[in-house]
Each structure stands twice: as C-alpha cells, then as structure tokens.
Amino acid sequence: MHKKTILSGNRPTGLLHWGNYTGALENWVKLQDDYKCFFMVADWHVLTTALDKVPEIKQNSREMIIDWLAAGLDPDKSVLFIQSEIKEHAELYLIFSMMISMGRLERNPTFKEQIRDLKMQGEISYGHLGYPVLQAADILAYKADAVPVGEDQLPHIELTREIARRYNHHFGKVFPEPEGLVTKFSRFPGTDGKRMSKSLGNTIALCASEDEIRKSLKTTFTDPDRLKLTDPGNPDICAIYSYYQKFAQDDAELTAQECRSAARGCVACKNQLADSVVEYFADIRERRIYYEGKPALVDEIVEHGNTQAREAAALTLATVRESMGIG
Ligand code: TRP
Numbered sequence: 001m002h003k004k005t006i007l008s009g010n011r012p013t014g015l016l017h018w019g020n021y022t023g024a025l026e027n028w029v030k031l032q033d034d035y036k037c038f039f040m041v042a043d044w045h046v047l048t049t050a051l052d053k054v055p056e057i058k059q060n061s062r063e064m065i066i067d068w069l070a071a072g073l074d075p076d077k078s079v080l081f082i083q084s085e086i087k088e089h090a091e092l093y094l095i096f097s098m099m100i101s102m103g104r105l106e107r108n109p110t111f112k113e114q115i116r117d118l119k120m121q122g123e124i125s126y127g128h129l130g131y132p133v134l135q136a137a138d139i140l141a142y143k144a145d146a147v148p149v150g151e152d153q154l155p156h157i158e159l160t161r162e163i164a165r166r167y168n169h170h171f172g173k174v175f176p177e178p179e180g181l182v183t184k185f186s187r188f189p190g191t192d193g194k195r196m197s198k199s200l201g202n203t204i205a206l207c208a209s210e211d212e213i214r215k216s217l218k219t220t221f222t223d224p225d226r227l228k229l230t231d232p233g234n235p236d237i238c239a240i241y242s243y244y245q246k247f248a249q250d251d252a253e254l255t256a257q258e259c260r261s262a263a264r265g266c267v268a269c270k271n272q273l274a275d276s277v278v279e280y281f282a283d284i285r286e287r288r289i290y291y292e293g294k295p296a297l298v299d300e301i302v303e304h305g306n307t308q309a310r311e312a313a314a315l316t317l318a319t320v321r322e323s324m325g326i327g
Helices: 018-031 051-071 088-096 102-106 109-118 131-140 151-171 210-218 239-247 249-260 266-280 282-292 295-324
Strands: 005-010 036-041 078-082 146-149 179-182
Touching: 005 018, 005 131, 018 036, 018 051, 018 146, 036 051, 036 295, 051 078, 051 282, 051 295, 078 295, 088 131, 088 151, 088 295, 102 151, 109 131, 109 151, 131 151, 146 151, 151 179, 151 295, 210 266, 239 249, 239 266, 249 266, 266 282
Parallel strands: 005 036, 005 146, 036 078, 146 179
Antiparallel strands: none
C-alpha cells in the first residue's frame, strides 16, 4: 500500500530536552515504520526571533541531528535534512506569502503568545510574522498528509491548510490539506513545574549525564505545600510525579499513594526516579556517544538526507511552476 507522507521539524536552538522527546521525538521514532517520513532541522526559522544565535546555528543543527539519531530516528527509514539546504522552500514561501492576509497572520495565537513572552513589541520583523508561511512551505514542499506536532503548533497547521486550499482553488489541486497529529504528552513540565521550554531555562537535556540528571531532579518542583516529611503531598501538581508517569510508569501508582499518605518523602522519591530515568535513557546516551565519535558518518547521513529532500521538493516545485505557468 502507498504510505502516507509526514513532515515535521524543530528549530535548532540548543540541545534537545525531555519535553522535546516526549512531545515529539519519541512519537516520530514510532511513526517511521508506517509513514514516509521527512524530519527537518528548521534553521531558517531561528532567524525569525534570534539573529544573535546565527553563529551557533550550524553547530546546533548538527547537535540536533545527533540527538535525533541517538533517539532512534533511522536514516534508512526517514529523510533527515536541513531546511536551508533545500532552496525550494524559499521559492514556495515567496509564492505562499501572496496567499494569506496580514490580518490572518496577526491573529495567529502562537505569534501573539511569542510576542508577549519575548517582550518583542515594536521590533517584529516581516519574516517573523511570516513564520507560519515558511512552515507551510516546509510541509507542502513534500505534499505531507500529516504533521506530528505539539498542541502549540496546531494554529500553524490550520494556516497551512488554508494556504493549500487557496492555492488549489486558484491553480488546480496540487496540495493535500495536511492534518496535525498531536502527541499526548505535548505539555510536559520543566524543573520549575511550568511547561518545559528552552526559553524558560527549566529543561533537562536528552543526553544529560547521570550526574546532571540527579542534580536537576534535586531542585525539581514538587508540591510546595508539603514542607515536612509528615505532610501529605499532592502528586497532581508535582513535576516529579509527571516524570514518574512518563519514565517509570510501573511505579507511578504506588508513588502517588505514598505521596498522599506521606509514606515516602520527596528526597527518596526523587532518588528512586533518578535511578529509573538513568536507565530509561541509557540506550539513547550510548548511541549519542557513538555518533559523537563518528563525525564523517553524521556528515554522510545529512548529505544523503538533503539529497533525498531536494529531489522530492524539486518535483513539487516543478508541479507548482507548471500549474501557475510561471517560473
Ligand atoms: N514551528 C516548529 C516549532 O517551533 C518548527 C517547524 C518549522 C515545523 N517548520 C515545520 C514543525 C514544519 C512542523 C512542520 O517547533
């Protein structure tokens, strides 16, 4: 049977963390068998908010690919590539930019939220407003049927569908209307109990060492009303308990009980979790070390992915030029 296509991506802004893993990467690894998969390092997208990060983009992109390989993305099954290496995205972005109104982009909730969080009022670039238009080009350059993303990205998928519809209406049916595939754990707490996010500085890296994991868990947010060992705790608001639910599922129920009845203290609870988490990520850490020691192999994987992506995007752009009769 003909496999459906998916595309997803991530901005290379630093090491991947547990939130990226549970919110996306783990799911991508599973999808590889059932879909034709494209996974993209969205390096151009970094420019929309962080021009000062440009000198780090190349190294961060490489680190991201290594994290992906460590997590289990398989270059024999999936196309792993770098956005800026595929110039077709830029051409499609230009065309799509004429197919969406300013007002529609200004109403994008992700955009509004970012402006509020980054306190960027007054310095928003034209390209930043167009962030989802570039994202639509990323997705539709491969005619992706589905896009596995966290909840926060759904407005961008909706915009992509609108752009596809608009294009098809004017120039004939070229593009599918891709669906978002939302991951269950798309809101994962960070060490301070808020959503885990690089910009909040509350992350634990996917490739963190055992020491780093233990250290991070020591200061991780628990029920703030549980001051003494004998106070009953509330696991539902505790980040440590969320980590149990994800990384030590078999122990989660007992953990909640012992927290509520004050039978287990937070320190012991954290130590036990640390043991499980170190074990949970052992294979990933090992594979990471393997790829770190093989830079030529990583280069080859990226080159191969770029070539495959370029071929696929070139086909789509040929159809686009033909259907519009220009270019
Ligand atoms: N906007 C996504 C994020 O911030 C990254 C991204 C860029 C993306 N292009 C994409 C995700 C295409 C899915 C599909 O996480």
